[in-house]
Amino acid sequence: MKIIEASFEILDEIDGKKILRSIEKIGRVCYKSEEKIVIDSAEGFISKILRSGHESVIEHEKISVRIICDRGISHEIVRHRIASYSQESTRYCNYHNDKFGNELTFIKPYYWVDEFEKYELWVGTMHQIENTYNSLIQLGAKPEEARCVLPNSLKTEIIVSMNLREWRHFFSLRTSKRAHPQMREITIPLLEKMKELIPVVFEDITIDS
Numbered sequence: 001m002k003i004i005e006a007s008f009e010i011l012d013e014i015d016g017k018k019i020l021r022s023i024e025k026i027g028r029v030c031y032k033s034e035e036k037i038v039i040d041s042a043e044g045f046i047s048k049i050l051r052s053g054h055e056s057v058i059e060h061e062k063i064s065v066r067i068i069c070d071r072g073i074s075h076e077i078v079r080h081r082i083a084s085y086s087q088e089s090t091r092y093c094n095y096h097n098d099k100f101g102n103e104l105t106f107i108k109p110y111y112w113v114d115e116f117e118k119y120e121l122w123v124g125t126m127h128q129i130e131n132t133y134n135s136l137i138q139l140g141a142k143p144e145e146a147r148c149v150l151p152n153s154l155k156t157e158i159i160v161s162m163n164l165r166e167w168r169h170f171f172s173l174r175t176s177k178r179a180h181p182q183m184r185e186i187t188i189p190l191l192e193k194m195k196e197l198i199p200v201v202f203e204d205i206t207i208d209s
Contacts, residue, residue: 001130002105003123004068004155006185011064011159016198019061020046023164027057043200050204058164058201065160065190070107072152073182076174082166087158091144096137104130105155111181126153164201167194177208 020042027049028034036045049057067077071090078085095104106126112119129149136146162170171194173179174187194202 001103001127002101002155003108003126004105005110006067006069006073006107006182008068008186008190009066010190010193010197011066014063014197017042019164019198020200023058023061026060027054030054030057047200050201055165055168058168059166060163062161062163063167063194067158067160067186068107068155069158069186070152070182071150071154071156073107073180073186074156074158075152076180076183077158077160080162080166080170082162084161085158088156090147090150090154090156094137094143096134102134104133104150106151106153107155107182109153109182110185122153126151164198168202168205171202171205175205175207 024037024042024045025034027045028037046058049055067074069077074087078087093100096102104126109119109122112122129151132149133146136149137143171187171191174183175191179187188207191202191205191207195205
């Protein structure tokens with residue numbers, strides 16, 4: 001059995017300035033103000049249209065992210081409808097073979113790490129689930145059948161592609177204090193990274209403390 005922490009990886013090579021120039025070129029068609037495009041006009045233009053609520057313009061650019069999280073969190077992520085998803089399949093992945101180290105991998109519930117009794121109870125349950133899953137496979141069950149015993153804590157990988165407007169919506173919901181703590185474990189550092197890469201698009205999104 002393996003226990004890991006949630007993580008993310010931005011798959012695109014992001015050139016923030018290039019993205020802003022592309023959005024400006026598209027957005028100025030709405031106002032027929034293409035003649036105002038100069039070397040440093042994109043940031044001001046995009047900042048202005050976002051303040052005015054004209055966010056449809058930023059839908060023309062997308063970002064893809066690989067997220068490693070537990071199955072429970074992935075179920076919440078895919079509720080965002082304006083997106084494309086590709087996810088590790090428990091139907092076709094047989095975790096009882098060499099490719100997966102003959103073991104299940106679980107995402108650590110970080111909020112219990114300092115609460116010994118809760119964390120140890122969780123660890124023991126994950127061990128039991130792994131043993132049951134392996135036994136079912138050894139008895140001839142297909143992965144799509146044996147997966148019925150797999151828990152929300154099972155590690156999954158999901159590729160998420162959203163346009164910039166949907167990423168803004170995603171962050172506004174999923175960094176909130178009302179979001180699941182393991183969702184915030186991913187979304188807060190991901191938002192901070194997005195702010196570094198394309199500040200004008202994400203810098204106005206605040207994170208609840």
